[in-house]
Amino acid sequence: MPAPAPDRHPAHDALLARWVGLLTSARETSARETSAREATVPDPGPYGEDLLARWAEPQRRYHTTDHLIAVLDRVDELLLHVRAPDPAAVRLAAWFHDAVYLPERSTNEERSARLAERALTEAGVPAARTAETARLVLVTRDHDPAEGDTNGAVLCDADLAVLAGSPEDYGAYAAAVREEYGFVPDEAFREGRANVLRHLLGLSRLFRTPIGHERWEDAARHNLATELELLSA
Template sequence: MAATPSQPAPADLPTRWSSTVATVRDMDRDMDRDMDGDAARDTAGDQPSPHPYADDLLARWSEPHRRYHTVDHLRAVLDRIDVLEQYADDPALVRLAAWFHDAVYLPDRSTNEERSARLAERALRELGIEESRTAEVARLVRLTVGHDPAAGDANGEVLCDADLAILASPPETYAAYAAAVREEYGFVPDDAFRQGRAAVLRHLLDLPTLFRTPYGREHWEDRARRNLATELELLTD
């Protein structure tokens, strides 16, 4: 059961969700017509409205225990996908994955991505989205566990770059992000948090590249590495 939103979501987000669902449904109908010709049935009138699903997702993203993984983060990821969409094979599926990628978020659990992926599978099937597209969205959600898409995984590269773009923020924005993450883990003692967070930062800095799209590498890589190195230095001082 989703929590009651702690604050109203931006008014444009339900429209963006409905538009994305409509795009994917159009893709499904085009595929059906290609396969069945004139015999294909237009099922648009039989499919449930996407609006209640937007309400449920936005309620999840607005849960009061969230500090960084909020509606603002969702909106930022969607905006970055808009910037990167030329690199994706299926931008609409990447956008659906963004909606679900932190829809289940409890900081003391390690199963958030898996539970979010299962939520995506259930919701998209109810919405009548074709099974292979539903599976792709769930795969992308699961990919955000490690943000390490395989070479040539265009959809995965766009989603992971969009999700990690916060790392390339101006220093003051990055500091606010780091503080929000600490708030989400407020139940963790300082020493344990510093140790765990430092391990995450070292893992990211050890990656050959943080960003996989040409845009991400050109515009975000250097600043992100500087921010990560600065935070790591502060944590280990």
């Protein structure tokens, strides 16, 4: 088996197949509507290639293909325990939630949501599912889904699961975030990062699904508090 191209993630082909399967299933509505669209819907492959190219952009250090894989895997894990109204929309939102990512911009979620709306509409995903996907991407701005928003809870829990890693894994995550913001002077970064940590610690629950709260809440709060203490030292 040939080695992957040097600029491609080792999981590229598996991820592309995962995307194709997801988009194909996400297009399904009624048999009549599906039949009417079969001749016109575009190949899902190029959409997946575009997304994977975005996740591999050189300015990324934490928000990389590995982060995408981690979020997709955590979504799958949570959906084994949580009944979400639209699992396909949650998985689509995981693919798009950081598809547009420039560390110096504060509008990444909005731009990612607009990308999802354009791409999924063109790709033949029903309008309601496309709108739900875009809404979910926007929920990741503050990771504070409304009460009863099970789709949002699954996505946000999957995105925040990194906070509950081992001390070593959490340290690697924090270092990668700092590297992404390497253009920011140390004092300004410490202030901005501390504000993010305080926001997260101020949430009544970091993890909104029962299984996520049980598995990850305590470890995540410990890691966040430790980082905040170090930043304030």
